[in-house]
Amino acid sequence: MAKTTAADRVFTEPNYGWCHWHKGTSGTAVLINIVEQQSGPGYRQYACAPCREQRGLVPYTKTP
Numbered sequence: 001m002a003k004t005t006a007a008d009r010v011f012t013e014p015n016y017g018w019c020h021w022h023k024g025t026s027g028t029a030v031l032i033n034i035v036e037q038q039s040g041p042g043y044r045q046y047a048c049a050p051c052r053e054q055r056g057l058v059p060y061t062k063t064p
């Protein structure tokens with residue numbers, strides 16, 4: 001009988017907390033873009049708050 005523990009419910013996003021623009025960790029990183037590649041799996045680009053401000057990046061979910 002399987003028991004649901006707190007650990008089972010933790011979802012870890014591999015790229016969460018990483019800013020692809022300054023190439024470092026960040027606590028404010030949000031998804032900016034999902035890059036689809038011709039070959040191989042696509043990947044996600046995240047940017048932190050300062051990089052979004054400096055570069056005028058818009059979070060992926062708010063892109064029309």
Ligand SMILES: [Zn+2]
Nearest residue numbers: 019022048051
């Ligand atoms: Zn950044």
